[in-house]
Amino acid sequence: MGKRRQQRPERHKQDLGEQIEDPNSYGVRTKPRAEKRRRRTEDEEDAEAVPQDVSARILREARAQQEELDAEELDAQHGGPGAVAQIPAGAIAAALQRLDADSDSEAGDDGGDGLTEAGSVWGGDDDDDDVAPEDEAALAAFMSPAALDGSGAAAQRTLADAILARLAHPQPGGGECAGAGAGAAGAAGGDEFGAGGAEGLDAAVVEVYRGVGALLARYTNGKVPKAFKIIPNLVNWEEVLQLTDPEHWSPHAMYVATKMFVSNLNARLAQRFLALVLLPRVRRDIGEHRRLHLALFQALRKATYKAGAFYKGLLLPLCQSRTCTLREAVIFSSVLRRSSLPVLHSAAALLRLAQLEYAGTTSFFIRVLLDKKYALPYRVVDALAAHFVAFAGDARAMPVVWHQGLLCFVQRYKHQLTSADRDALRALTDKQHHHLVSPEVLRELEQAVPRDAAANGAGAPAAAAGAGARGRVVAESRVGQHVSEDVRSMPPVPMMDED
Numbered sequence: 001m002g003k004r005r006q007q008r009p010e011r012h013k014q015d016l017g018e019q020i021e022d023p024n025s026y027g028v029r030t031k032p033r034a035e036k037r038r039r040r041t042e043d044e045e046d047a048e049a050v051p052q053d054v055s056a057r058i059l060r061e062a063r064a065q066q067e068e069l070d071a072e073e074l075d076a077q078h079g080g081p082g083a084v085a086q087i088p089a090g091a092i093a094a095a096l097q098r099l100d101a102d103s104d105s106e107a108g109d110d111g112g113d114g115l116t117e118a119g120s121v122w123g124g125d126d127d128d129d130d131v132a133p134e135d136e137a138a139l140a141a142f143m144s145p146a147a148l149d150g151s152g153a154a155a156q157r158t159l160a161d162a163i164l165a166r167l168a169h170p171q172p173g174g175g176e177c178a179g180a181g182a183g184a185a186g187a188a189g190g191d192e193f194g195a196g197g198a199e200g201l202d203a204a205v206v207e208v209y210r211g212v213g214a215l216l217a218r219y220t221n222g223k224v225p226k227a228f229k230i231i232p233n234l235v236n237w238e239e240v241l242q243l244t245d246p247e248h249w250s251p252h253a254m255y256v257a258t259k260m261f262v263s264n265l266n267a268r269l270a271q272r273f274l275a276l277v278l279l280p281r282v283r284r285d286i287g288e289h290r291r292l293h294l295a296l297f298q299a300l301r302k303a304t305y306k307a308g309a310f311y312k313g314l315l316l317p318l319c320q321s322r323t324c325t326l327r328e329a330v331i332f333s334s335v336l337r338r339s340s341l342p343v344l345h346s347a348a349a350l351l352r353l354a355q356l357e358y359a360g361t362t363s364f365f366i367r368v369l370l371d372k373k374y375a376l377p378y379r380v381v382d383a384l385a386a387h388f389v390a391f392a393g394d395a396r397a398m399p400v401v402w403h404q405g406l407l408c409f410v411q412r413y414k415h416q417l418t419s420a421d422r423d424a425l426r427a428l429t430d431k432q433h434h435h436l437v438s439p440e441v442l443r444e445l446e447q448a449v450p451r452d453a454a455a456n457g458a459g460a461p462a463a464a465a466g467a468g469a470r471g472r473v474v475a476e477s478r479v480g481q482h483v484s485e486d487v488r489s490m491p492p493v494p495m496m497d498e499d
Contacts, residue, residue, distance in 0.1 A: 206243060213244030216253040224256055232264035238272070246277045251295035254281055258299040267308045274303055274313030283318075283328060292331050300335045307345040315365060316352055322359045329361035336368045343374045351380045354387035360399065367405040373412055378451070381413050385421040392424070392431045403437040410441050414448035422450050 212228050228244070231237050249257065254277075261273045282296050303310045315332065318324050324332075350369050353362055366384075376384075388406050391398060410425065417425070426445050429438045 201239070201243075205240075209240055209243035210245075213248070216244060216249045216257075219250050219253040219256075221252060224253070224260075228257075229260065232261055232269075237269075238276075241277070247281070249281075251285070251293040251299075254278065255295040255299040255302070259302045262302055262306050262309070267306050270306050270309040271313035274309055275317055278303065279314050279317060286325070286328055286331065290327065297331070297335070300332070301339060304335065304339040304341060307341045310341075311345055311349040315349060319353060319356055319359065319362050319365065322357065324359065324361045326361060329364040333364040333368045336365065337371070341372075343376075346372065346374055347376050347380050350376065351383050354380075354383040358387075358391075363399065363401040363405045367401060367408055370405060370408045370412055376413065376416070378416065381416045382418070382421065384409055384413075385417060385425065389421070389424045389428055392428045394432070398432050398434075400434065400437070403432070403434045403441075407437050407441050407444070410444040410448075414444050415451065415454075417448060417450050418452050419450040422448055 208227050212225050215225065216228070231240055234240055246254075246257075258274075258278055262270050265273065278299060282292065282300065285296055286292050300314070303314060315336075318328065318332065346369055350366065353366055353369075356362065366387075370384075388409065391402075406425075406428075414422075422445055426442065429441055432438075
């Protein structure tokens with residue numbers, strides 16, 4: 001009797017060909033191997049959280065070990081186990097101040113936009129744009145007394161001032177209600193403005209927005225109340241916004257409000273918010289702390305998303321007041337340098353800055369805008385040239401930042417100048433001379449080809465030479481264009497005989 005053949009179990013239900021042709025898998029394994037399944041299960045078990053009692057025991061032991069190490073260090077420092085460690089009073093005070101600063105500058109993911117406690121301020125004595133003392137003295141000759149003593153920020157017009165002026169001079173048809181509101185506001189003063197500005201508003205609305213203002217005064221991160229989010233959609237948004245007391249908002253609340261108002265209001269209304277709410281707050285923060293909170297710096301960056309509102313609501317009012325301090329100019333010019341702004345708005349702002357009365361710090365903004373290398377209209381170029389030439393008869397020594405702006409203007413737009421402006425700028429370097437900058441300005445002017453000279457034919461020889469060279473290249477490329485060859489009538493080619 002023959003030996004019975006052992007039946008081996010089938011390891012594969014399908015052979016290799018059927019697996020490859022199977023439309024469900026097309027050769028790709030759909031079920032994991034047993035080894036991989038077991039390894040994956042072990043990894044999942046290892047990734048499970050440690051039980052609470054075990055973690056508490058681990059923390060207890062770690063704390064006990066740390067206490068023993070601390071005790072050994074104290075014994076080694078003070079000469080024995082019985083010595084008592086004395087903590088200096090200055091260290092305690094420093095720790096308390098650090099705790100207060102941490103609690104005040106706490107920022108989160110939603111409201112802080114990446115604002116951390118380690119970088120809660122921007123601008124200070126260690127900035128890259130610090131100005132030399134001698135240049136500071138030269139700038140002081142062109143600045144108003146209010147800018148020198150720092151009282152310009154206190155005189156900045158706020159939202160409360162604008163509403164009080166509106167209530168004091170009501171529009172025709174405003175009725176007695178507006179007059180009564182103005183009287184109440186004038187009697188109550190700026191702190192109790194809401195009592196006067198609340199005329200015509202429901203008492204529940206006034207109570208809600210006063211509570212919103214109290215919340216925004218201590219806001220650091222997270223969501224803002226929905227009642228605050230609907231303010232940009234209201235017709236009387238200025239009166240409702242004043243009920244929240246914007247002057248006492250936290251810096252993070254000001255950042256969130258700027259982002260919300262700039263994105264939801266049109267350019268004209270956003271300009272009013274920036275001029276009446278953000279600008280006074282920024283100037284006051286710089287004046288009090290000699291630096292700007294990082295959240296307020298980010299708010300200025302957000303304001304550049306509406307370029308027209310940024311220029312008309314922040315930069316131009318700051319320069320028109322002639323009370324812009326040196327530190328404010330450095331910070332605002334840093335915002336300009338970090339932002340991408342449209343050429344039309346920037347050209348209009350340059351034209352306006354060139355026509356304003358010079359205040360020393362205006363040169364910071366002119367230099368930064370010229371560094372952006374915009375294609376400016378001739379009207380703006382002529383206005384800038386007239387702005388610089390106007391200082392030819394000034395007996396005061398111009399600051400270095402003014403000379404830097406002149407050099408930047410000549411480097412970027414020397415070919416857009418007229419012959420008269422080029423000659424006037426060349427003569428200006430003799431009157432207002434800087435031993436390092438003026439030679440570079442003269443070198444750039446010597447290489448300039450004015451636009452009127454090019455239009456009158458002074459640049460014609462060079463243009464003709466270029467046209468002739470291009471013509472020769474085209475003619476050479478057309479040689480043999482109409483020549484045709486017959487392959488069958490080609491002469492025989494002699495070949496060498498093979499040996």
